[in-house]
Amino acid sequence: MTPGKITPKRERLLANIRVQRFMPGQDASPYFDNFKLNVETGMTVLAALRKIKDEQDSTLTFRAFCRSAICGSCTVRVNGNSVLACSTQLLPILKDFGKGSVTITPMANLPVLRDLVVDIDPIIDKLAKMHPYLIENPERIPEALEQESLMSQDELNRFDHLTDCILCGACYSACSSLKADASYAGPVTIAKAYRFSIDVRDDFRGIRDQAAIDQGLWSCVQCRRCIKVCPKDTRPADTVRRARKLTMEDGIRDTPGSRRAKAYVADIERFGQVNKPMLPVVVFGTKGWDAIESAEAALTKHGIEPTRRVCTLPGQDGAAKIFERVRQIEEEEDKQ
Amino acid sequence: MTQPPDNENGRRRYAFYSGCCFQGADARFFDILQQVFDKVDVSLELIADAVCCGAGVIEERSELASLAINARNMACAERMGLPFFTPCSTCFNVIANCKKRLAEDARLFDQVNAILAEDGIQYSGEVELTHTLYILAHDVGLTKLGERVTHPLHGLRVASFYGCHTRNPADIQEYESSHNPTSLEDILQVLGAECLDYESRNNCCGYHVAWPNPDLSKTMTGVVLEGAQKQEVDLMVTSCPLCFKNLDGVQPKALAAAGKPFQLPVLYLPELVGLACGMSPEDMKLDFHTVPVNVRL
Numbered sequence: 001m002t003p004g005k006i007t008p009k010r011e012r013l014l015a016n017i018r019v020q021r022f023m024p025g026q027d028a029s030p031y032f033d034n035f036k037l038n039v040e041t042g043m044t045v046l047a048a049l050r051k052i053k054d055e056q057d058s059t060l061t062f063r064a065f066c067r068s069a070i071c072g073s074c075t076v077r078v079n080g081n082s083v084l085a086c087s088t089q090l091l092p093i094l095k096d097f098g099k100g101s102v103t104i105t106p107m108a109n110l111p112v113l114r115d116l117v118v119d120i121d122p123i124i125d126k127l128a129k130m131h132p133y134l135i136e137n138p139e140r141i142p143e144a145l146e147q148e149s150l151m152s153q154d155e156l157n158r159f160d161h162l163t164d165c166i167l168c169g170a171c172y173s174a175c176s177s178l179k180a181d182a183s184y185a186g187p188v189t190i191a192k193a194y195r196f197s198i199d200v201r202d203d204f205r206g207i208r209d210q211a212a213i214d215q216g217l218w219s220c221v222q223c224r225r226c227i228k229v230c231p232k233d234t235r236p237a238d239t240v241r242r243a244r245k246l247t248m249e250d251g252i253r254d255t256p257g258s259r260r261a262k263a264y265v266a267d268i269e270r271f272g273q274v275n276k277p278m279l280p281v282v283v284f285g286t287k288g289w290d291a292i293e294s295a296e297a298a299l300t301k302h303g304i305e306p307t308r309r310v311c312t313l314p315g316q317d318g319a320a321k322i323f324e325r326v327r328q329i330e331e332e333e334d335k336q
Numbered sequence: 337m338t339q340p341p342d343n344e345n346g347r348r349r350y351a352f353y354s355g356c357c358f359q360g361a362d363a364r365f366f367d368i369l370q371q372v373f374d375k376v377d378v379s380l381e382l383i384a385d386a387v388c389c390g391a392g393v394i395e396e397r398s399e400l401a402s403l404a405i406n407a408r409n410m411a412c413a414e415r416m417g418l419p420f421f422t423p424c425s426t427c428f429n430v431i432a433n434c435k436k437r438l439a440e441d442a443r444l445f446d447q448v449n450a451i452l453a454e455d456g457i458q459y460s461g462e463v464e465l466t467h468t469l470y471i472l473a474h475d476v477g478l479t480k481l482g483e484r485v486t487h488p489l490h491g492l493r494v495a496s497f498y499g500c501h502t503r504n505p506a507d508i509q510e511y512e513s514s515h516n517p518t519s520l521e522d523i524l525q526v527l528g529a530e531c532l533d534y535e536s537r538n539n540c541c542g543y544h545v546a547w548p549n550p551d552l553s554k555t556m557t558g559v560v561l562e563g564a565q566k567q568e569v570d571l572m573v574t575s576c577p578l579c580f581k582n583l584d585g586v587q588p589k590a591l592a593a594a595g596k597p598f599q600l601p602v603l604y605l606p607e608l609v610g611l612a613c614g615m616s617p618e619d620m621k622l623d624f625h626t627v628p629v630n631v632r633l
């Protein structure tokens with residue numbers, strides 16, 4: 001190719017755009033309308049929706065504003081995948097699914113107000129309970145207004161990437177745990193709570209820890225879907241793990257989830273593996289014996305001798321050395 | 337992607353990472369996998385010196401420990417000069433995530449290697465990771481797999497279920513589209529089965545929340561099963577051994593909690609491949625299932 005001369009391959013495909021429609025109070029249930037549209041290279045989902053609204057059906061309702069992937073208002077689902085309509089191109093999706101048709105539906109896990117517009121109040125209500133603001137830490141905030149509150153690069157790195165969150169709710173829409181339990185906080189609100197709790201200028205971490213626990217911090221199933229859909233690559237599911245770590249360090253250890261985490265680390269260090277046969281008692285206390293006994297009965301039925309000892313992997317010595325060394329490193333880092 | 341090396345018999349060899357699903361009380365899965373892979377000329381060489389991947393749970397205490405342990409696991413396969421194969425989708429996810437993070441962060445890569453060096457181990461980052469789905473659909477290939485089918489599953493209506501950890505996030509594997517994966521359906525079609533779409537196909541089965549929140553987990557399991565049941569399938573098939581353990585083993589409790597007393601047989605993918613390739617239900621140890629597999633195969 002001649003340097004400096006860019007000739008992108010322009011493509012065009014006549015596609016069927018299937019859009020979910022719903023007007024509460026008027027429609028008994030959501031239904032789909034089909035729009036034929038010439039989808040061209042570079043055309044975004046939002047451009048397609050605007051074109052349909054301009055040329056085919058002016059009643060089609062969706063929410064959008066900045067067209068620059070920063071206002072976070074145009075989240076919809078395309079073939080089930082939560083995306084920002086303004087920063088997602090249609091042609092690659094049509095090619096991926098190879099059907100000449102895409103289905104656009106509103107965000108999941110939220111009530112639909114009309115067509116593709118949802119009510120985001122449930123997110124805002126949950127977020128408000130997380131205290132998403134800094135409460136002054138007197139050790140780090142200088143008294144005089146003209147003095148800056150300085151922070152090291154390492155301190156900033158703990159949450160820097162989380163400030164990229166634009167509250168678009170894609171993670172909330174994609175969340176598997178929310179789908180099964182509408183009261184769960186959702187990835188976005190836990191990530192926001194963590195962003196403030198880990199900030200050295202803040203002094204409200206314990207309250208936020210408890211708020212996160214109360215709103216279901218341990219209900220995240222780690223399906224990793226929120227990481228897949230986040231348009232800003234903030235990796236919410238990883239933040240959920242860090243938020244769990246924070247609550248355990250701050251002393252909230254009387255939960256099945258924290259007992260599991262403790263057991264996994266201790267077992268892998270000792271045996272190179274989790275002692276699964278005994279995990280029910282470790283996590284659930286004496287209630288766990290029922291699970292152990294029924295598992296053992298099932299094994300006996302098949303002629304397998306049950307054991308309450310972990311089957312040790314050969315790498316156990318190596319695992320112990322790694323944990324010991326990692327502990328030293330982390331202690332040194334904590335001192336700094 | 338590089339093709340795995342063949343030895344003089346034209347067999348493909350893989351470094352096998354067993355995870356917790358393929359040993360101890362679940363050792364039968366390893367036995368089943370070996371029988372099935374033997375049919376398609378695949379040999380598994382156990383990674384000696386392996387350690388539990390920690391299933392992402394140890395990251396709740398120490399991310400560095402998780403990275404170091406899994407770099408160590410990959411380094412063991414690197415020493416064998418073979419692709420790293422784990423049939424467990426969660427091990428695959430955790431280890432692929434480790435590989436990606438170390439590839440993106442030179443400081444972390446050096447820190448982890450310094451920890452491993454104290455035990456005389458070095459991790460290069462060049463190892464290839466693979467899963468049952470990709471060995472069967474890509475490496476062995478559908479043509480060869482089809483040639484081994486002696487008892488095609490014509491007329492069998494199947495609900496295919498990937499589970500989450502070979503699909504999320506999008507770059508966790510590079511073998512196929514994570515938004516529209518087809519490897520599982522491609523394999524099932526070669527076996528002669530008919531795959532039906534169903535509303536809970538892309539759901540999460542709830543396995544990983546079973547310890548912290550058992551009720552939530554059972555709700556999620558029930559929803560997956562109900563979605564498949566509505567399509568009147570004969571059985572569900574999953575490529576993830578943990579989804580299998582959950583959808584089969586927890587099924588009676590999950591459906592009782594949901595007030596839906598039906599039974600839906602669930603098979604782990606290698607079991608169905610084995611049956612289509614002429615192995616018996618006894619060979620595949622189907623009597624171990626919680627939900628009886630009493631469909632005509």
